Amino acid sequence: VTLRCPSWSRTPATDPSFSRGTECLLFDYVGLTSGETLLLVHDPRVEAVAGQFTAVAERANARVRRVSADLDRSSVIARLDDCDVALFVELDASHHTTAVLDYLAGRDCEPRIHRLFGATVETVSNGFRRSQSLLRRRNLRIIERALGDNALTVVSPSGTNLELQVDRTACWTSTCGECADGYPGVLPPAEINTRTADVHGVLVVDGAIASNLGWPLDARLRANPVTLHVASGTVTKVECEHKLVQQLIEEFLAVPGANEVVEIGIGTNDGIPHFSAADTLLNERYASFHLGVGLADARDPRRNIHIDFILGDCTITAGDFTILEHGRFAAELDDTTRSLPTLDVALKLHDAI
Amino acid sequence: MSEDNDVTEFRRRIAAGEAQWLIDIQGARSVRLVLTKKQQDVLRRATKQTFTAATLVLQSVHDDSPVRSALCNLEPGDDASRQ
Numbered sequence: 001v002t003l004r005c006p007s008w009s010r011t012p013a014t015d016p017s018f019s020r021g022t023e024c025l026l027f028d029y030v031g032l033t034s035g036e037t038l039l040l041v042h043d044p045r046v047e048a049v050a051g052q053f054t055a056v057a058e059r060a061n062a063r064v065r066r067v068s069a070d071l072d073r074s075s076v077i078a079r080l081d082d083c084d085v086a087l088f089v090e091l092d093a094s095h096h097t098t099a100v101l102d103y104l105a106g107r108d109c110e111p112r113i114h115r116l117f118g119a120t121v122e123t124v125s126n127g128f129r130r131s132q133s134l135l136r137r138r139n140l141r142i143i144e145r146a147l148g149d150n151a152l153t154v155v156s157p158s159g160t161n162l163e164l165q166v167d168r169t170a171c172w173t174s175t176c177g178e179c180a181d182g183y184p185g186v187l188p189p190a191e192i193n194t195r196t197a198d199v200h201g202v203l204v205v206d207g208a209i210a211s212n213l214g215w216p217l218d219a220r221l222r223a224n225p226v227t228l229h230v231a232s233g234t235v236t237k238v239e240c241e242h243k244l245v246q247q248l249i250e251e252f253l254a255v256p257g258a259n260e261v262v263e264i265g266i267g268t269n270d271g272i273p274h275f276s277a278a279d280t281l282l283n284e285r286y287a288s289f290h291l292g293v294g295l296a297d298a299r300d301p302r303r304n305i306h307i308d309f310i311l312g313d314c315t316i317t318a319g320d321f322t323i324l325e326h327g328r329f330a331a332e333l334d335d336t337t338r339s340l341p342t343l344d345v346a347l348k349l350h351d352a353i
Numbered sequence: 354m355s356e357d358n359d360v361t362e363f364r365r366r367i368a369a370g371e372a373q374w375l376i377d378i379q380g381a382r383s384v385r386l387v388l389t390k391k392q393q394d395v396l397r398r399a400t401k402q403t404f405t406a407a408t409l410v411l412q413s414v415h416d417d418s419p420v421r422s423a424l425c426n427l428e429p430g431d432d433a434s435r436q
Contacts, residue, residue, distance in 0.1 A: 094374035117374065165385065169408065169426065173378070183377075197384050212374050213366040216359035248360070252367055262378050295370075298377040302370035353375045 017125040022056045024128035029177040029187060030085055030114050034061040039083035039111075041076055043069050043091040046119045050089045069095035077103055080111055088115040088184070092214050092279070097353055104182045114177060114185040117352060118280025127188030127282050129271030132176050134334060135190035138268050139174040141333040142192055142323055144341040149319035152264070154289045156314035158204040158225060162291075164264055165198035171346040183350040188282050193265035193292070193351060197233035203291055207310040208275040208283040209245075210290075211252075212352075215279040215307075217245065222275075228291070228309060233261040235293055252307055253293070263292025263308070266316060270327060275310070281352060287327050289314050298353065384409050396427070405430035 026032045038057050042050035047068075054064045067079060069088065077099050080086055088095060100113060116123070146152055146166050154162040172194045179185040206225040209215050224242035226249065228235050235253055240246040253259040270287040284290055294306040316324040323330055366372070385408045388396070396404050404427040
């Protein structure tokens with residue numbers, strides 16, 4: 001286990017995949033067009049990344065204004081009035097969270113606001129290799145499949161065997177970076193998730209671990225898989241050969257209510273080639289299954305502690321239909337000749353705020 | 354920051370409930386109960402219909418006050434399930 005990788009210290013300008021990722025991020029996901037004014041609010045630790053965004057946007061004849069996220073709340077919010085689109089360039093924390101939600105309340109996403117979590121060179125280079133339209137279509141079709149069979153099964157070569165009954169009364173989330181319903185667009189893309197109490201089986205977590213508390217060790221778990229035993233939507237036992245990893249998870253789960261499964265998710269971005277050592281949202285978007293546990297009350301930040309357990313290679317099925325196998329999604333999920341499904345379920349477009 | 358400091362900080366955040374960003378997942382939790390024949394009979398006498406399962410939708414299960422009410426969705430059964 002090593003320290004979290006300080007990959008934001010890399011120089012972005014020399015990396016061609018970073019340039020391509022930046023263009024996809026700004027022009028496809030954020031929808032920046034020539035003549036628009038872009039406001040970048042950046043964590044000071046990722047100033048170099050924001051600088052590269054500025055250069056790319058200006059080459060496309062956009063006007064760019066850049067401020068530090070350390071600026072006081074009222075100064076940042078005042079600047080939103082003078083832009084067409086705002087991008088919060090974050091590292092491991094969300095800045096001015098409540099103020100942005102208050103600002104967007106009652107507005108029809110004018111200006112458009114997006115928040116890029118874990119804005120490292122790695123995230124931009126690896127997280128934006130798939131178009132928004134592709135991932136949006138894939139997300140909706142996976143939800144359609146899950147609802148059609150009312151159940152999902154997850155197995156993996158490492159020993160995962162999990163049965164999930166879909167809760168038809170629960171809301172689903174599809175995140176593709178869209179600013180909607182009073183919430184900023186969440187980036188990097190993409191995943192779907194929902195909640196159900198009907199989760200049973202064993203999860204051998206050999207991908208990565210993620211937490212909104214900031215996981216303090218190497219996020220990757222391939223060398224130290226974590227085995228979770230789950231019964232009726234509750235984690236009942238944790239096993240890991242790395243004792244510090246096991247201790248930290250057990251300490252988290254010991255918080256009253258924190259051993260409850262609050263999220264079943266599928267990362268749908270198969271452009272991400274590998275897990276990151278750093279605990280960033282990118283890992284959750286990796287094409288695989290993840291299980292989120294903890295307290296998830298968005299109205300009370302003190303009751304909002306969360307850990308995601310992300311599998312490596314796994315197979316996800318809905319009845320006889322294989323959604324994901326060996327990192328590849330079923331081709332018919334991406335079929336562009338069919339119209340998008342109409343889902344008989346509540347759907348929201350954000351998960352992290 | 355050293356690994357030890359990172360670990361200490363993580364533990365402090367657990368204790369303080371101090372997230373660096375928030376996850377927004379709807380708070381309802383549901384439990385699906387498959388009803389026994391005896392329970393189905395009780396419901397049939399009350400409703401004149403057959404229900405084989407009930408899904409209880411619990412709101413705000415993390416609130417400090419105990420859960421005292423839930424939305425209930427009754428799933429009708431077919432004729433065969435009445436036997």
